[in-house]
Amino acid sequence: xxxxxxxxxxxxxxxxxxxxxxxxxxxxxxxxxxxxxxxxxxxxxxxxxxxxxxxxxxxxxxxxxxxxxxxxxxxxxxxxxxxxxxxxxxxxxxxxxxxxxxxxxxxxxxxxxxxxxxxxxxxxxxxxxxxxxxxxxxxxxxxxxxxxxxxxxxxxxxxxxxxxxxxxxxxxxxxxxxxxxxxxxxxxxxxxxxxxxxxxxxxxxxxxxxxxxxxxxxxxxxxxxxxxxxxxxxxxxxxx
Numbered sequence: 001x002x003x004x005x006x007x008x009x010x011x012x013x014x015x016x017x018x019x020x021x022x023x024x025x026x027x028x029x030x031x032x033x034x035x036x037x038x039x040x041x042x043x044x045x046x047x048x049x050x051x052x053x054x055x056x057x058x059x060x061x062x063x064x065x066x067x068x069x070x071x072x073x074x075x076x077x078x079x080x081x082x083x084x085x086x087x088x089x090x091x092x093x094x095x096x097x098x099x100x101x102x103x104x105x106x107x108x109x110x111x112x113x114x115x116x117x118x119x120x121x122x123x124x125x126x127x128x129x130x131x132x133x134x135x136x137x138x139x140x141x142x143x144x145x146x147x148x149x150x151x152x153x154x155x156x157x158x159x160x161x162x163x164x165x166x167x168x169x170x171x172x173x174x175x176x177x178x179x180x181x182x183x184x185x186x187x188x189x190x191x192x193x194x195x196x197x198x199x200x201x202x203x204x205x206x207x208x209x210x211x212x213x214x215x216x217x218x219x220x221x222x223x224x225x226x227x228x229x230x231x232x233x234x235x236x237x238x239x240x
Contacts, residue, residue: 008233031059046077082114159180
């Protein structure tokens with residue numbers, strides 16, 4: 001798999017919001033500006049067949065309507081796009097369309113071929129999504145519930161926004177490499193910190209790539225140079 005971290009930043013930073021592209025056909029979260037970033041890098045948004053949403057916050061969902069309008073209204077594709085996310089994700093996308101004064105629910109259904117899988121259990125395994133096995137794992141993001149991380153093909157793990165919890169440990173344990181929320185110096189109930197990342201790499205001896213970084217956290221991580229912890233820029237690409 002080819003993995004690109006389209007964005008690695010938290011909200012109040014100069015970096016793009018946390019977002020990961022997998023093999024150009026699957027994307028995890030769509031914060032504001034995602035479509036623009038894909039176009040700037042000469043990706044073809046029409047190749048994206050699946051959107052995985054970790055939770056409902058705007059910095060993880062805001063660009064979904066812009067992406068869908070681009071591929072269906074501008075590029076006029078006729079393919080189905082699958083959106084996987086927490087229960088209520090369809091209503092959330094419709095609400096965003098209406099908030100932007102775009103199409104209403106009926107117009108979306110008429111103009112766009114969107115299929116939803118709404119996650120209702122703690123952990124769900126979905127087979128053969130673009131040839132992948134996708135496992136959703138419940139994580140802890142404060143009062144924002146439910147929130148999920150994902151493991152794809154037992155290779156790449158993504159924590160989404162989460163404090164340290166059993167779900168995060170399961171993601172790290174079951175993945176070769178984990179892309180992990182590292183927002184803070186010291187983790188809390190909403191976000192992990194450098195202290196939590198040190199604990200995870202020491203316990204599981206796995207590589208972690210940090211994301212959803214505040215600028216101060218990014219600089220401290222660069223200075224700390226923790227073994228098996230990568231601090232990367234937007235656009236970092238690797239294969240697994």
